Every structure is written in C-alpha cells, then in structure tokens.
Amino acid sequence: MQTATSAFQVHDQDNVATLLGEAAAGALLQIVGPAxxxxxxxxxxxxxxxxxxxxxxxxxxxxxxxxxVIGIAMRPIARGEWVHLHNCRSRLDERSGHFDVHTxxxxxxxxx
Amino acid sequence: MPEPAANQAIARSSGRIADRAWTGYLRPDGRxxxxxxxxxxxxxxxxxxxxxxIARDEPDTxxxxxxxxYDNDYAIRVMLALATxxxxxxxxxxxxGCEYTQPHRIAEAVRAxxxxxxxxxxxxxxxxxxxxxxxxxxxxxxxxxAAEGAVKVPMTWADLTIGAECGGSDGTSGxxxxxxxxxxxxxxxxxxxxxxFEEVVEMIGLRDLMISRAVSPQAAQQLGATYDKMxxxxxxxxQYSVAPGNFAGGLTTIEEKSMGAFxxxxxxxxxxxxxxxxxxxxxxxxxxxxVPDEHFMQFGYTNPNDTEGIMDLIAAxxxxxxxxxxxxxVIGSAVAPLIKxxxxxxxxxxxxxxxxxxxxxxxxxxxxMDEAAAELMDLIADVASGQPSKPERLGHREFFxxxxxxxxxxxxxxxxx
Numbered sequence: 001m002q003t004a005t006s007a008f009q010v011h012d013q014d015n016v017a018t019l020l021g022e023a024a025a026g027a028l029l030q031i032v033g034p035a036x037x038x039x040x041x042x043x044x045x046x047x048x049x050x051x052x053x054x055x056x057x058x059x060x061x062x063x064x065x066x067x068x069v070i071g072i073a074m075r076p077i078a079r080g081e082w083v084h085l086h087n088c089r090s091r092l093d094e095r096s097g098h099f100d101v102h103t104x105x106x107x108x109x110x111x112x
Numbered sequence: 113m114p115e116p117a118a119n120q121a122i123a124r125s126s127g128r129i130a131d132r133a134w135t136g137y138l139r140p141d142g143r144x145x146x147x148x149x150x151x152x153x154x155x156x157x158x159x160x161x162x163x164x165x166i167a168r169d170e171p172d173t174x175x176x177x178x179x180x181x182y183d184n185d186y187a188i189r190v191m192l193a194l195a196t197x198x199x200x201x202x203x204x205x206x207x208x209g210c211e212y213t214q215p216h217r218i219a220e221a222v223r224a225x226x227x228x229x230x231x232x233x234x235x236x237x238x239x240x241x242x243x244x245x246x247x248x249x250x251x252x253x254x255x256x257x258a259a260e261g262a263v264k265v266p267m268t269w270a271d272l273t274i275g276a277e278c279g280g281s282d283g284t285s286g287x288x289x290x291x292x293x294x295x296x297x298x299x300x301x302x303x304x305x306x307x308x309f310e311e312v313v314e315m316i317g318l319r320d321l322m323i324s325r326a327v328s329p330q331a332a333q334q335l336g337a338t339y340d341k342m343x344x345x346x347x348x349x350x351q352y353s354v355a356p357g358n359f360a361g362g363l364t365t366i367e368e369k370s371m372g373a374f375x376x377x378x379x380x381x382x383x384x385x386x387x388x389x390x391x392x393x394x395x396x397x398x399x400x401x402x403v404p405d406e407h408f409m410q411f412g413y414t415n416p417n418d419t420e421g422i423m424d425l426i427a428a429x430x431x432x433x434x435x436x437x438x439x440x441x442v443i444g445s446a447v448a449p450l451i452k453x454x455x456x457x458x459x460x461x462x463x464x465x466x467x468x469x470x471x472x473x474x475x476x477x478x479x480x481m482d483e484a485a486a487e488l489m490d491l492i493a494d495v496a497s498g499q500p501s502k503p504e505r506l507g508h509r510e511f512f513x514x515x516x517x518x519x520x521x522x523x524x525x526x527x528x529x
Contacts, residue, residue, distance in 0.1 A: 008287055008475070010286075010287070018283045018284075018287060018362065019283070019362075020284075020287075020475050020476075047362065048283065048284070048362070048456070048458065049282040049283025049284050049361045049362030049363075049438065049456070050283060050362035051283070051362065051364065063364075065368055065371070066286070066368075066371040066372075068317060068318075068367070068371055069317070069367065070364065070365050070367040070368035070371065071364055071365040071367060071368065083364065084359075084362070084364050085359060085364055088364050088365065089365070090352075090364075090365035090366055090367060091317075091365075091367065092316060092317075092346070092347075092352065092366060092367070093352040093354065093365065093366045094350070095350065095351070095352075096352070096354060096359065096365070096366075099356065099359055100359075102360065103356065103359075103360050104355070104356035104357060104358065104359025104360040105356050106356060
C-alpha cells in the first residue's frame with residue numbers, strides 16, 4: 001500500500017498547501033501543519049514544491065500562504081486543484097503570468 | 113513540520129556548539145580570517161586573461177576584477193573591500209595600461225591595510241607570456257610575505273560574520289532551507305556573531321514585517337526607506353527577482369518567493385541596513401541593500417545573478433556565506449567559502465557532490481528544525497576550522513561585478529589616479 005503524499009499548510013489561514021512529494025491525479029494528500037491534519041484528493045497531477053487548493057477559491061479572491069496574500073485567483077479554483085501561474089497572478093509582477101506553467105520558460109522574448 | 117518542544121540532545125549539542133573554537137588569521141584592522149588566500153585583481157576586462165593565467169595552478173590564489181574601462185566608484189569600493197577582506201593575506205593588481213581604474217592605487221590601499229601588495233600594467237611588461245611569468249614571480253613573493261606576516265589566533269563565533277543568500281529557490285526553500293538557515297542565524301547572533309542577509313528585492317509585500325523586526329526607530333526608518341526604494345526600482349524596471357526555475361519549482365509569484373526568502377533572516381531583531389562594501393558597525397543581524405540608488409544613468413541591475421549577491425555579502429566582511437538553493441546550483445565564491453544548503457532532498461541526492469547540507473530532512477521528519485540548525489552550525493565551525501566546503505573542494509571561485517551606483521557618504525570614494 002502506498003502512503004499518502006504530505007502537503008504542508010504553513011499558516012492556519014492559508015488556502016493552499018505545499019506538496020512535500022509528488023501526487024498523481026486522484027491521489028490522496030495528507031495535509032499537515034498548524035491547522036491540524038486532514039485528507040484531500042488531488043484533482044490533477046501536482047509536483048513537489050507546488051501548491052494545492054485547500055478550499056474553493058472564487059475568481060478575484062486572494063491566495064494565502066504563510067498567512068499573507070501571495071496572489072489573486074484568475075478564475076474559480078476548486079478544492080484539490082493545482083494552484084500556479086495558470087490560475088494565480090501576482091499583484092505586482094505582470095510579466096510572469098505569461099510564462100509556461102510547467103517549465104516557467106518565458107515566451108515573451110523574440111529570439112530573432 | 114514536526115517540532116517537538118524540548119529535546120535534551122539539542123540542549124547538549126547547543127552547549128557544545130557554543131564552545132567551538134578554531135585558529136584563524138589576525139589582520140592589522142583587528143578582524144580575523146578563516147583562510148589566508150592571495151588575490152589577483154584585474155582592473156579591466158583586457159587584463160582578465162593574464163590575471164586568470166597568473167592564478168592558474170595556484171590553489172591559494174583567487175581572482176576578482178572589473179570589466180569596464182571607465183571606472184565606477186561602487187566597483188572600486190567592492191574591489192577594495194574584497195582586497196582587504198580578513199580571508200586575504202596579499203594582493204596583486206594587474207591592469208592593461210589604458211583603463212581608468214588604477215592598479216597601483218588598489219595596491220596602495222591594500223598596503224595601507226597592513227598587507228603586502230604589488231601591481232603592474234601589462235603594457236609595461238611585454239605581452240601575455242611575459243606578463244604571466246612576471247605576475248607569478250610577484251605572487252611567489254607575496255605568498256612568502258603573507259605567510260611570514262600571518263598571525264594565528266584563536267577564533268570563535270563572535271569573530272564570525274556569516275552571509276545568507278538564496279538562489280534557485282523552489283517550494284521547499286521557504287519551508288526548510290531558509291528557515292533552517294534562519295534558525296542558525298538566531299544561534300549565531302545569540303553567540304555574539306554577525307549575520308547578514310540580502311535580497312531586498314525578495315522582500316516584496318513584507319514592509320510591515322521588516323519594520324516590526326527593527327531594533328530601534330532608526331533601524332525602522334532605514335528598513336522602510338530601503339523597502340520603498342526597492343519597490344519603486346522594481347516597478348521602474350518591470351522586473352522582479354523571480355526566474356523560470358522558481359516557477360518550475362512551484363513558486364507562483366514574487367510575493368510567495370519573498371516570504372520564503374525572508375525566512376533566512378531568522379527571528380532576531382534587525383540592527384539596520386548596510387550598503388554594498390559597508391561592514392556591519394556592530395554584531396547582530398543586518399540587512400544588506402544592493403539595490404541601485406537613483407542616478408541619472410540608471411545603471412546597475414539589482415541581483416543580476418546569485419554570484420553578485422554572494423560577493424556583496426563577502427564584501428561586507430562575511431568569512432563564510434550560506435547559499436540556499438532548492439533547485440540546486442554549482443557555484444562557489446572567490447575570497448570566502450560558500451556552503452550550499454538545500455531544502456529539497458531530491459536535489460541533494462541529484463547533486464550530492466555540490467550540496468553541503470540537506471535541510472530537506474526537516475520536511476521528511478528525520479530532524480527537527482533545531483537539530484538541523486545545530487548540525488549546520490557544526491558544519492560552519494568545521495569550514496571555519498579549515499575543512500573545505502564542497503564548492504571549495506571542487507575548485508569553485510566564481511566572481512561577478514558590474515557597474516552600479518550607490519551613495520555611500522560614510523565611505524571614501526574611489527581609487528582614481
């Protein structure tokens with residue numbers, strides 16, 4: 001039997017947790033941290049160091065990690081969904097929203 | 113993260129850590145070095161090949177320099193701070209002969225610090241081969257004088273200045289790598305040492321948090337002004353200190369990266385802000401501001417790469433720098449050893465030959481944060497005692513310096529002829 005991948009919730013106000021291993025779509029996640037332990041199903045594949053939504057987050061709502069706002073939801077995000085460049089934007093940095101969601105590669109330079 | 117309250121093993125080990133001592137090199141200004149390196153300094157890119165060839169196969173000799181022909185007060189200050197660093201025993205400055213920055217002025221400043229120093233212009237000593245041979249002769253003489261003048265003294269934590277820099281951060285950096293370094297910084301400060309962290313451009317959104325850590329109203333004022341300058345700078349250049357590898361590692365925004373990066377500063381009071389090439393006026397925890405000041409030329413990118421930030425910390429007098437990298441990195445540093453820490457166990461396994469410390473064991477529950485910090489402190493003491501860090505063992509001695517402007521009224525400007 002495979003043990004659940006853990007994800008760490010830094011602050012009890014956080015609506016995302018950081019994966020401490022890799023999770024496949026449909027995998028069970030064990031959320032650990034100051035708010036206690038609970039389980040959650042990953043709705044898609046999520047890599048180590050990436051974030052999972054702990055609650056439903058409406059469009060325009062803050063994404064909270066470390067107890068601070070780290071970005072804004074660009075569209076509604078479901079519980080268990082991967083939270084990253086495709087659905088969360090910085091309040092300051094406009095450029096990074098255009099980067100590849102998996103590699104972070106910038107696509108806004110012309111190499112010609 | 114597992115965090116058991118009291119742990120007797122920690123109590124025992126912390127007693128032992130406080131007692132650690134080693135032998136270092138006393139410099140005439142009272143500072144103590146953990147290495148006795150020689151330094152070759154080139155004063156323009158045109159002299160860099162000869163400088164590198166002079167240092168080739170000389171294991172105790174590091175190379176720094178400035179590529180520009182037109183001089184820059186900031187760059188001269190950085191080179192002088194490094195040439196008079198406690199880890200440096202002697203200096204050779206090498207120029208081509210056309211450039212603004214003057215090698216003989218660098219050598220004079222180094223001699224005034226009580227160290228042996230020499231200088232020459234390549235154009236006055238023939239071509240590449242003759243200059244390299246001449247440089248190696250000077251180096252041999254400097255080495256003999258540096259060894260003769262070396263005063264060995266006992267050293268402990270209060271004699272250490274340690275820098276912290278992060279680069280190639282990922283989702284583990286803010287959870288393990290940086291917090292473990294922050295915990296070690298707390299210990300260092302409590303033991304009377306000096307701790308410096310930088311990357312003000314990675315404190316986005318944290319103005320109130322920074323100010324709440326200030327030791328005094330004056331420090332709070334400095335922190336607020338440093339934050340405001342940084343934010344207007346980042347807005348003006350439309351570039352935040354976040355890179356493709358950070359995104360690939362799970363960090364989504366500069367705000368998220370910032371909160372993780374700030375964790376390397378630990379929890380002690382911040383004494384104030386120093387600028388590049390300044391030294392902390394007294395022990396404790398300090399922030400280094402490397403963001404360019406407003407200037408009509410608007411030159412100088414902030415944090416163009418990890419090496420620049422690491423060299424800024426060394427120019428502030430750090431004898432060792434801790435470099436936290438979740439994604440992994442293969443750099444070292446000139447002048448002072450780099451200790452590479454990762455919070456990502458996968459990175460540690462992939463790059464064990466380069467990584468000194470695996471803080472990822474905190475995330476897997478193998479170690480508590482305090483146990484990891486104690487182990488890191490032991491490693492710092494080992495490296496201070498002469499054990500080479502992994503980048504040192506591999507021969508790494510990266511250096512980077514570019515044009516920048518910062519007003520530093522407290523320091524003398526320049527070394528121009």
